[in-house]
Amino acid sequence: MKQLDTELSKQFTLSDYVEQRPELAFVTVEKQQLVPLLTYLRDTKKYTHLVTLTAVDWLEVNQFQLTYLLHNYETHTDIGIRVKLDRDNPVMETIHHLWEQARVYQRELHEMFGIDFPGSPGVEEPMILEGWQGPPVMRRDFDTAKYSLETYDHRKRDTREPEIYMKEKLYPED
Amino acid sequence: MSFATKLMLSFLSLGVITIWGLTLNGIVAKIFARVQGRLGPPFWQPFIDIIKNNAKRTTVSHGIMFYLGPVFRIAGGIGTYMFIPAVLGSVMFSNYSVSGDVFLVMYFIFFGQLGMALGAGEGGHPYSAIGVARGLAQMTAFEVPFALSVISLAVQYHTLNITEIVMAQQGSILNWTLFTNPLAVIAAMIAMLGMTMYNPFSVVIAPQETPIGPPTEYSASFLGLLATNRGIFNAAKLVLFMNLYFGGATNIISMLVKTFAIYMFSVFVGVAFPRFKTEDSIRFFLKVPALLGALAIVVWLI
Amino acid sequence: MSDKYPPIVNGKSVYDLESGKYLKMWQGPQHPGVTGNMSLELIISGDQIVDCKTHVGYLHRGFEKLMERRRYINCFPIVCRICVPEPDTNEYLFAAAMEDLMGIEVPERAKWLRTLNMELSRLASFLMWIGGQSGAFGHGTVAQWALAHRDFVLDLFEEWTGARIYHMYTTPGGVRGGTPEGWDNHVERVLQGVEKFLTEVNHVMFNNAVFKSRAVGLGIIAPDMIDRFGVVGPVARGSGIVRDTRKDNPYLIYDQLDFNIETETAGDVYARAMVRWKEMHQAISLIRQIIKRMPRTGPLHITLPNVLHLKVPAGETYVRAESTRGEYGYYMVSDGTIYPRKITVRGPSYSHAMALLEHLAVGVNIADTHGLMLSLHTYPPEIER
Amino acid sequence: MKLKDILSPFYVWKRAFEKPYSINTLTELRPGSPTYRGFHKNDVSKCIGCGSCAEICQNITIDMVPVSETKDGDSGLRPRFDYGLCCWCALCVDICPTGSLTMSNAYTWVEEGLDKDVRETYCFTPGVDEKHWENEELGYHRPDEYELLHLNRLPMPHLPTEERITSFIEMVKGYSREQAVKEADRCIQCGICTATCPAHMNIPAYIKAIREDNIEEGLRIMYETNPLPGVCGRVCTRRCEDVCALSHRGEAISIRWLKRYLSDSVEGEKYNQILASEIKPQNKTVAIIGAGPGGLSAAYYLLKMGYSVEIFEQNKAAGGMLRYGIPEYRLPYDAMDKDINYIVSLGAKLHYNTKVGKDISFDELHARFDSVFISTGLFEASKLAIEGETLPGVLYGLNFLEDVTHGKIPELGKKVLVIGGGNVAMDAARTARRLGADVVVIYRRREIDMPADHEEIEEGYEENIEFHFQAIPMKIEQTADNRLEFIWGNAEMKQLEEGKRPVPVMIEGSRESIIADTIISAVGQSTNYHWMEGEAIANIKFGKWTIEADRWGKSSDPKVFVGGDIFNRVADAISAIADGHRSARAIDSFLQSQTE
Amino acid sequence: MTDIDKIHDSLEAKPEPADTETNNNTEREWRKDEKTLTNSELSLEEQDWFCDARPQPVKPAWGPIEKFYNWARSHSLWILAFGTGCGAIELRPLVTARYDISRLGMQPRPTPRQASVFMIGGYVSIKTLKRIVRSYEQMQGPKFVVAVCSCAINGGMYWDSYNTIKRIDHYIPVDVYVTGCMPRPEAVIAGFTKLKELIMAGKAEGQNLYAEKFDWYKANQKQVIKDWNMPDYNW
Known part of the structure; x- marks a missing residue:
């Protein structure tokens, strides 16, 4: 895998190479170079299978990380391509022309993270959530427990921490 | 016999045949269940279902034709039965057999489905619409071998009266159409598979293959009516087949036994096969069975 | 024929329902033919589908979000709910992803038991599928038998793990107990029943004129579509693609077991069904091998640090396993706290039920829709999670 | 369409003549499997x-x-x-x-x-609300091989036995960072220990701090309730560990050693910086009699509250029983000094070698200070009350240990007999062992009844100390060769009163003896109040053993507070520390009310 | 004190948000679907389409007749084959050979019009709830609801999920609950048996309850279903 990274580095600006296992590595690429890189990997390096496309919200550094995971059926190796997006303006090029199922992933990311993929068919349509009016739910600043407690009717809990309860009961003055 | 007595008796016979038809459905469900490795509902389940359906408190209606659909349907069922002599020689079960009643009966078989089509169409549910389309298409298809077979019989027996056809088959078991005109019987029996709507010709009411069939929107007493009709209609068709091909019945016991045996044929096939698509079943009916029916006519014409 | 299909603009079919040429029809979520809780929006012209759109999200619970606020050990009961009919792959993969990030190796015996668990659940899942597939073509008899046999397999699970559906057996670090005494004999009895059932299925379903007339030639997936749509598992193998994660990227103890990749070439519903039928035999053989060779003593799990405040080192990983639908994977990102940063579940149903089905359904008779859907063997809960 | 394909499906009919799959679930419920995860x-x-x-x-x-x-x-x-x-x-x-x-x-x-x-x-609530499955035998139990908790504590490295019986070097080595973090990781943070601890230390919180490697935070948490963590980390009687949730199926968390780890991990000089807090000076003074754990604890909290504190100590160093009652191999003096120095550094004025009643009168203190806190401790040994107790060669454990601390090592001879089963007895026995004698411990009750720490007994065995149980002392006689003969009677344990612990009763006629060079009696401690004279005690009510006071240590004289062993009679450091803390707060509220 | 309790307490402190909808609209202007339709924007005729037509309570028939009817109803329970959650997976064993509830006169029906029992299989997402309400309203009375799995009772393991409702009886009346995750098929059968008893005793009047408390149920439904725009069902 290291060899592949070296080879790719000649053409693309790569960083943060991590080899998790001998057959799995992750690498970060510049946003503009993603589609050429994926095309290159698919057509030349036989990374023909798009395993998944997902996003990680790094709220602390105000970034989204998109991970494109590709698999090579001949060498049985995977490479994860990371792309960092600005969290305030998350727009990414679509790759649905490379893999058909990518449009579904992109549609989901658009709905769940609010990442836009202009040109991806049907990306604007709500997919899973119907009539959702809040912020994109998978963003880390959306607190699902709070939302749930506010929106739905919960049975009021009646629990006590042993430590606090014993203090109240056994030595309230101390 | 006065008209009133006759009317009373025929309604009594209708009652008997309804109960028999529903019982048959229950028994068949039980047999199905056994083949499927389970115990199945009690055989009186269809009766409870009908009571339950009539006991529904609310029902939705989509207009007058929707309302009339099941009425037409049950009219078709009753009509079919009313012109078939169920038991030869019995006063009660002779019904209103008249000359040419074979064609009348065939008309009635069609009539119910047409009425249903109107009603289901009014329901406005696309599933019903598709179900009706499938039902009518399939019905037209199986009518072909059946009609050919009946024509063959007409040619054979030189009559269009069911009573006379039955009379002609009396005496020996070898006089049955089954032995005298086997080609016509095979064609008709295959058509019966379509008529009873068991697999592989059940796509009309198939829940899995998209529509739930014409009764999609029907509920409560409408559904009860349809279920009752299913008893009458099935039994009427079985009685018809018994009369035309299996020598009729001279007493009620043989009527019950024979109809049950004939019904078992479609069950025998039905449990073993998946469903045909509509076009497949049309293609199927128009091929071998239709050919056999035509051949039966040709054989008797020669 | 060609003008039957509405024109496609920007990847979307444009049709005019007012023209009367097309009828829009919804199937699901409460339609009995649909695989679980999803719906299809079909545009039909006559009996033929001219446009199909899948709608999912009826089962969305936000697992990936929920897992972000649960400790690692607390993710373990919830991951199995991601795929209801085959939960064990989820359990294994979650544990494997965690173990990979933590750099720990589970004991040998646990590996065997995990494999056994996955193969048994593969069998159950396939039995469920065969019920659906035959049911979708109206063959209720086979469906009834299949579900009964599935239940016998579930009984085995119950005896072994203490639950029928959600076994919660594969915990991070190992497994949750050994097999009970006398259980092997029960397994053998059930396997024999299933084998007999498979023979019956062969007679009744695969050699059935009507079934053949419907399944052969339906929903053909050409080999060139495989990579374009990300097709995996038995669906791909039905098109003659020799790929199986168990062989390609061996995990657990699959490299020690004796099995071959089962394939068919036709790529239609019948071929896919055939592949699965063969794989059920394969699963049975694997279960027998495992039970015969599995070590009976030894540790079942390694002791993790206190699970109440277990931290996983920062990093990211992807682990995969072969589920009944194909490659199933977990992508886990940890930021070094007691909560996972992000867990993405890569379910094969995702691409199969959405992009692939939408593509395949066009031109198919509506009566065959569900047969086609079932042949892709998708489980909606894993799509929307 | 092949003929075979048409005929083959009829195979289904075979099933009609076989046994159905259905089970009769309708009349009786199939029981769940033996390990079913039910209710x-x-x-x-x-x-x-x-x-x-x-x-x-x-x-x-x-x-x-x-x-x-x-x-x-x-x-x-x-x-x-x-x-x-x-x-x-x-x-x-x-x-x-x-x-x-x-x-x-x-x-x-x-x-x-x-x-x-x-x-x-x-x-x-299972077990409380009655449910029909209450007595169900079957069902899921945790499989034996499967354990989420870590039940075994990390072994604490000790000095090997050979080394330890010849020296007074601290025998427990202490945890390293990895070990401490690992041990702290076992904690499930239930907090039951907090309730049991006399000082109510926030144990889960500082264990959490250790786990997260936040030593300073841990130290802060400890000082909230205990100003002598270095001491307690070594010699605490650790009742917390007795109730530790993990102790029910396994070994309790080494709370004491973790505490020790925390205080050992910080250098004494850094205490001031870590524990720095804003102190609001108060214009009041408090006198503390006795620089034992109770006095020091009170001093610390009073100082933190801003009072000026003066401590009067009769010995030449602070620590009280900690210094003079506990041998060095258990509590090294520098560890103790670390804690004490920090308190002194906060501004406590210590008057050493000052015995109240002799060097300064109680009246003077009472008059000069706004409040007085008495924690003199149990400085007198209890008597054996048998014949021959006054013979030469019969020592008292407390005095013996004190002498050893002062460096006045008495001549013990070859064989030493220790009478008693408490910590003092064990300390005396093991100290004697370290001084080269063969030691026999004689105790009235059974081994399980011994009030001494279990570990000490075990280590005693390791150090080849002999034990005799259920032995009631009868008398001591001088033998011809100037040695001592100790005569005792065997006892049997009798349950005299329901609900109380069994009492040893002498078996009639039994009589055994042993000859030794020295006999150390360590059967208890007591105190006296002879030093309290003068007018100031007029308002103070004395009980049989103690000064009467409420649970805050407040005596009938609003100015006078008591704490420590003389007050709680538990005779352990942590109770005294707790008293000191509690009384400090009481003194504070008393003095505040004075100001207003 | 866990985070959740803190949230709970903070919620207690502030008054019940009466107008959640307006709050949400002003606070979060993230995405407004152009298809989004609230019920208030509909004409009366359209509201009828969306099943907002007010159901009326129906009085039971005369005593003995009603008893007979109830007997028939209890022996012919038709289940709506709508797997709403993971509990649906136990519906299949139930209706197939192993457990075979057809013996009880039960069978799955593909259309809500004909079904009389609605089996809620656990957690219900908002999107499904819309279909559940609609299907329930399409069912003909008397209709019964059996809710299985703990999720239907109090949210189950998805108690903190943004997309699942926590109790089903706020939205449709539930006759019988079966707890478990999953409940075994036998437990579900026990639930159905209980339902039968209730029907026989004439106690399963959920349909009328729904009609009587229609406003309350509708208000609850509208509180969580922000978008009443059903996909174009138009029949």
Whole structure:
């Protein structure tokens, strides 16, 4: 895998190479170079299978990380391509022309993270959530427990921490 | 016999045949269940279902034709039965057999489905619409071998009266159409598979293959009516087949036994096969069975 | 024929329902033919589908979000709910992803038991599928038998793990107990029943004129579509693609077991069904091998640090396993706290039920829709999670 | 369409003549498998209400609710399950430290929904609310091979026995960072220990700090309730460990050693910086009599509150019983000095070699200071009250240990007899052993009744100390060769009063003896109040043994407070520290009320 | 004190948000679907389409007749084959050979019009709830609801999920609950048996309850279903 990274580095600006296992590595690429890189990997390096496309919200550094995971059926190796997006303006090029199922992933990311993929068919349509009016739910600043407690009717809990309860009961003055 | 007595008796016979038809459905469900490795509902389940359906408190209606659909349907069922002599020689079960009643009966078989089509169409549910389309298409298809077979019989027996056809088959078991005109019987029996709507010709009411069939929107007493009709209609068709091909019945016991045996044929096939698509079943009916029916006519014409 | 299909603009079919040429029809979520809780929006012209759109999200619970606020050990009961009919792959993969990030190796015996668990659940899942597939073509008899046999397999699970559906057996670090005494004999009895059932299925379903007339030639997936749509598992193998994660990227103890990749070439519903039928035999053989060779003593799990405040080192990983639908994977990102940063579940149903089905359904008779859907063997809960 | 394909499906009919798959579920319920994860059971007699089940439950299924029946080391809470939330993952069963929580194989619970809120109906406390599956034998229990908790504590490295019987070097080496973090990781943070600790130290919090490697935070947490952590980290009687949730199925967490690790990890010079807090000076003074743990503790908290504190100590160094009663191999002086120095550095004025009543009168203190805190401790040894006690060669444990501390090592001879079963007896015995004597310990009751730490007894055995149990002393005689003969009678344990511990009763006619060079009696300590003279004591009420005071240590004279051994008679450091802290707060509120 | 309790307490402190909808609209202007339709924007005729037509309570028939009817109803329970959650997976064993509830006169029906029992299989997402309400309203009375799994009772393990409702009886009346995750098929059968008893005793009047408390149920439904725009069902 290291060899592949070296080879790719000649053409693309790569960083943060991590080899998790001998057959799995992750690498970060510049946003503009993603589609050429994926095309290159698919057509030349036989990374023909798009395993998944997902996003990680790094709220602390105000970034989204998109991970494109590709698999090579001949060498049985995977490479994860990371792309960092600005969290305030998350727009990414679509790759649905490379893999058909990518449009579904992109549609989901658009709905769940609010990442836009202009040109991806049907990306604007709500997919899973119907009539959702809040912020994109998978963003880390959306607190699902709070939302749930506010929106739905919960049975009021009646629990006590042993430590606090014993203090109240056994030595309230101390 | 006065008209009133006759009317009373025929309604009594209708009652008997309804109960028999529903019982048959229950028994068949039980047999199905056994083949499927389970115990199945009690055989009186269809009766409870009908009571339950009539006991529904609310029902939705989509207009007058929707309302009339099941009425037409049950009219078709009753009509079919009313012109078939169920038991030869019995006063009660002779019904209103008249000359040419074979064609009348065939008309009635069609009539119910047409009425249903109107009603289901009014329901406005696309599933019903598709179900009706499938039902009518399939019905037209199986009518072909059946009609050919009946024509063959007409040619054979030189009559269009069911009573006379039955009379002609009396005496020996070898006089049955089954032995005298086997080609016509095979064609008709295959058509019966379509008529009873068991697999592989059940796509009309198939829940899995998209529509739930014409009764999609029907509920409560409408559904009860349809279920009752299913008893009458099935039994009427079985009685018809018994009369035309299996020598009729001279007493009620043989009527019950024979109809049950004939019904078992479609069950025998039905449990073993998946469903045909509509076009497949049309293609199927128009091929071998239709050919056999035509051949039966040709054989008797020669 | 060609003008039957509405024109496609920007990847979307444009049709005019007012023209009367097309009828829009919804199937699901409460339609009995649909695989679980999803719906299809079909545009039909006559009996033929001219446009199909899948709608999912009826089962969305936000697992990936929920897992972000649960400790690692607390993710373990919830991951199995991601795929209801085959939960064990989820359990294994979650544990494997965690173990990979933590750099720990589970004991040998646990590996065997995990494999056994996955193969048994593969069998159950396939039995469920065969019920659906035959049911979708109206063959209720086979469906009834299949579900009964599935239940016998579930009984085995119950005896072994203490639950029928959600076994919660594969915990991070190992497994949750050994097999009970006398259980092997029960397994053998059930396997024999299933084998007999498979023979019956062969007679009744695969050699059935009507079934053949419907399944052969339906929903053909050409080999060139495989990579374009990300097709995996038995669906791909039905098109003659020799790929199986168990062989390609061996995990657990699959490299020690004796099995071959089962394939068919036709790529239609019948071929896919055939592949699965063969794989059920394969699963049975694997279960027998495992039970015969599995070590009976030894540790079942390694002791993790206190699970109440277990931290996983920062990093990211992807682990995969072969589920009944194909490659199933977990992508886990940890930021070094007691909560996972992000867990993405890569379910094969995702691409199969959405992009692939939408593509395949066009031109198919509506009566065959569900047969086609079932042949892709998708489980909606894993799509929307 | 082949003919075979048409005929082959009729194979289905074979099934019609075979046994159906159906099971008769309609009349009787099939029982769940022997390990079925059904409804919960709780053995309330074992449950301690630690709340780990509630902690691990991701579904907030478990509420801890109070129950009336409780026992020692029990929070008084029991888990209540909400079956509208449970997912039957059985993690609660797996983690249950006592093993009280299990599952039955019952699985049917049906409720009508129209007339009530079933969410309440589906809440129940297993073991308390009666359910039909209560006595169900089968069901899920944690498999033996599967354990979520770490039941075994990390072994503490000790000096090897050979080395330790010849030297007074501290025998316990202390945890390294990795070991401490690992040991701290075992904690399930239930907090039952906090209630048991006399000082109510926030044990889970500082263990958490250790786990997170936040030493400074841990030290701060400890100083909130205990200003002598270095001491307690070594010699605490650690009642917390007796009730530790983990001790029910395994070994308790080494809370004491973790405490020691915390204080050892910080250099003494840094204490000021880490524990710095804003001190608001108060214009009041407090006198403290006795620089033992109670006095020091009171001094620390009073200083933190801004009072000026003066301590009067009769010995030449602070520490009291800690210094003079506990041998160096258990509590090295520099560790103690670290804690004491910090307190001194806060501004406490220490008057050494100043005995109240002799060097300064109690009246003077009473007049000069705004408040007086008395914690003189039990400085007198109890008498054996048998014939021959006054013979030369019969020593008292307390005096013996004090002498050793002062460096006045008495001539012990070859064989030493120690009478008593408390910590002082053990200290005396082991000190004597280190001085080269063969030691025999004689105790009235059984081994399990010994008040001394279990570890000390075990280490005593390791150090080849002999034990004689159920031996009631009768008399001591001088033998011809100037040695001592100790005569005792064997006893049997009798349950005289229900609910109390059995009492040793001498067996009639039994008489045994042993000859030794020295006999050390360590059967208890007491005190006296002879030094308290003058007018100031007019308002103070004396009890039989103690000065009467409320639980805050406030005597009948509002100015005078008591604490430590003379007050609680438990005779351990942590109780004295707790008293000091408590009294400091009482003194504070008293002085505040004075100001207003 | 866990985070959740803190949230709970903070919620207690502030008054019940009466107008959640307006709050949400002003606070979060993230995405407004152009298809989004609130019920208030509909004409009366359209509201009828969306099943907002007010159901009326129906009085039971005369005593003995009603008893007979109830007997028939209880022996012919038709289940709506709508798997709403993971509990649906136990519906299949139930209706197939192993457990075979057809013996009880039960069978799955593909259309809500004909079904009389609605089995809620656990957690219900908002999107499904819309279909559940619609299907329930399409069912003909008397209709019964059996809710299985703990999720239907109090949210289950998805108690903190943004997309699932926590109790089903706020939205449709539930006759019988079966707890478990999953409940075994036998437990579900026990639930159905209980339902039968209730029907026989004439206590399963959920349909009328729904009609009587229609406003309350509708208000609850509208509180969580922000978008009433059903996909174009138009029949």
